[in-house]
Amino acid sequence: MRLAGLKSAALFAGAATALRAAENATHYTLRNERLYVAVGKSNGQVVDLSLDNVDLLGPVSGNSGKGPYLDCSCIPTGFWTPGGTAKYQLVEGVDSTGTPYGGIIMGDTYAPTNQSLYQYWFLRGEETGLHVFSRVTYFNETTPFLRGLGELRTLFRPNTNLWTHLVGSEDNWAPKVSAAGNAAGVTVQDATTYVGNTPNDPYASQYSDYFTKYTFAELWRNHDVHGQYADGSTSPDGNTYGAWLVHNTRETYYGGPLHSDLVVDGIVYNYMVSGHHGAPNKQDFQLNVFDTKSLQYWAEVGCNGKIRIPRVKEGTYRLTVYADGVFGWFIQDDVKVSSTEPHGLGGGSGALEWKEESAGKEIWRIGKPDKSAGEYRHGYALDTSKPLQPEQYRIYWAQWDFPTDFPEGVNYKVGESKADVDFNYIHWSVFGGRGNSVRPEQVRDKINNWTVEFDLDRDQLQSAKTATLTVQLAGAKTANGNNKWGGILPGEKYSNLPYTVALNGVEEETWVIPYWRSGSCGVRSAVVCQNIEYKFRFSAANLEEGANKFILSLPYNATNTEGALLVNALYVQYDALRFELE
Structure with missing residues (x-):
């Protein structure tokens, strides 16, 4: 079975049958020979979903045993789940191919502010999946701007032990944490649990000692499908089942192919809008x-x-x-x-020519410009301590203890050092403390200043007038955290984060990273977030024949105020660096 989310299509063939859309006193229903869907009139949510008479949701309990259903972080007090005062429409028809379809449309309005959410569920012909669409509107002349749309999502949220495995992508999947593993788990960070107390738990033994929903975040660029499945060990008929969200188009999502988001953690998500990590004409x-x-x-x-x-x-x-x-x-x-x-x-003509930017002759580069920090230490490298070998960046960041890996800080020698060993995937301002269960006490020294050493010969310097250091970042967290809309936050010194480059002991320039480029990235298991870049230009007369040294600096002990249990250290993540002479 495939379940579909916003603007998604899920297709499975089944036995030919008439499709029926119906209504009774408590529910609207859609059904064909194999799939049955019921939306409760009292809450505007799918509360019954079965395939071949196998219950895929389990009993309703609070917010579980439901879905797919819609909610948002959009009202003045935070989250709102529509449906309590909803209006409905039941539709039936035949499409251009002669295939019958039925649909349920739910619309609800949050009266105090006149915000409306709409959810559409369609079942087509013999398919065993739903086509699901979502819509949000806001009309209020008194308060034209109410607040940012923090999240808009649909959730498939079962309450049954049927589902056994989570699948974020083809290369990232794992068994679900068992009930015993969850019961013995210890919270170490927002939405992050240490499950190593139950080493025989399938998840802990095969994937990681830490479970976090961020582990299963995926980049939108090549992402099409995610979900969870039952391997047959828990299903009443011994068959395997799958609940898959299949993307159709993402034209009304945001952030482009460099955006990543949560996809599954026992709930199958479709995040249309969020700020977990961070174009029309003339716009980035x-x-x-x-x-x-x-x-x-x-x-x-x-x-x-x-x-x-x-x-x-x-x-x-x-x-x-x-x-x-x-x-x-x-x-x-x-x-x-x-x-x-x-x-x-x-x-x-349809033909465009792209000439790569250049500021002279390239002398060296660190990393690969691919909009990602994955090539550095603890990035895409596999965690070989577990059989499923997840990429290291997906694991709770505190497991990769920076002072242990770099006791003298980062000292990178061009031509000798290796990026995947000697350059960390996160450049911290301070390490440890809040949100770090492995190192609860902060370490401030030998953290924020990174050294890059390189040699130049006489021929390279002879005719050089200008030197350019290009710094491309794959992500940055300023004191604004995920708040790109709030402006400079009161009481925060580093909403705009200064990043300074010194050459041979002399400070050359400070780049101020603006608050609207900020977002949680590495601490939420990501190596691709807001990509930004800056070119530091200076006179070649400041260079020396032989040894030279850059110091790349974040402010010493730079932190912010975090509402959630997250590390308060500020940081950047490098895409690549390049040094040129002209």
Whole structure:
């Protein structure tokens, strides 16, 4: 079985049968030969879902035993789950292929502020999956801007022991933590539990001693499906079952292909809007959340340089291209998409030329410019201590103890050091303390200043006038944390985070990383978040023949105030660095 989320399609063949949409005193129902769906009139949620007479949800208990259903973090007090005062519409019809369909439409309004949420569930023909759509509206002339839309999501939230395994992606899956493992677990961070007290638990023995929902976050770029399955050991008929959310289009999501989000943790999520980690025309696609009318589309460029993006709404767009191994971006504004006029690329020819940015002759680089910090220590490297060998960055960050790995801090020698050993995946301002169960006391020294040493010869310096150090970040956390909308927060010294480069003992320049680029990244198991870059330019006269040294600095002991149980250290995560002479 495949369950679908917002703008998602889930298709399975079954026996031919009539599809029925019906209503009784308490429920609206959809059914075909194999799938049965019931939405409760009292709460606007799917409360009964069965496939081949096997209950996929279990009994309703609080917010579990339900789904897929809709909720949001959108009202002045926080979260709201619509349905308590909802209006409904039951629909039936036949589509253009002659296939019958039925649907249930729920709409509810939060009266104090006139916010409305709508949820659509459709069942088509013989399929054993739902097509599910969501909508949010806000009309209030008195208060045109109420608050940020913090989260908009659907949840498939079962209350049954049927489901045995979680699947974030093809390469990242694990058994669920057992009831005994959860009971003996110890909270170490927001939504993060130490489950090593039950070493024989399937999850702890095969995947990790720590369970966090962030472990199963996925990058949108190539992500299509996630969910959970039953391996047959717990199902009444011995069969396997799956609950899968299949993305159809993400045009009304935000953040583009570099956005990542939670997908499954025992609940199958469809996060349309969130801030866990962090384009229309003339706008950085990573920040398109600031324009609620933004639409976004992407695809991989073929080896022949061609790209095809289907089903794009007519309009004017910014085209952004990035590539693994290439510094910078290619940006083309005023790209017109029309069914009747030329597309506007390359003067109508459809051909565009991208020349990689350059500030002279490249002397060295650290890392690979791929919008990710995964190539560094504790990034994409596998945790070989467990049979399933998850990528290390997915595991609770405190397991990778920075003072143990780098007792003298980071001292990287170009040409000798290795990025996957000698360059950490997070550059901390301070390490330990809050949210760190492994090292509860903070370590402040030899943390915030990183050293990069390199040699230059006479020929390299002879005609050089200008030196450029390009720093590309894959993520940054300022004192704003995930709050990109709140401006500079009162009482926070580092809402805008200063990042300083010194050369051969002389401070050259400070780059101030703005608050709207901030987000939890590494501490929420991510190595790709808001990508930003800066070029430090200085006179080549400040360089020396032979040994040279950069000091890359965050403020000493820079922290913020965290409401949740999260580390309060500020940090950055590197994509890549490059040094050029001209």
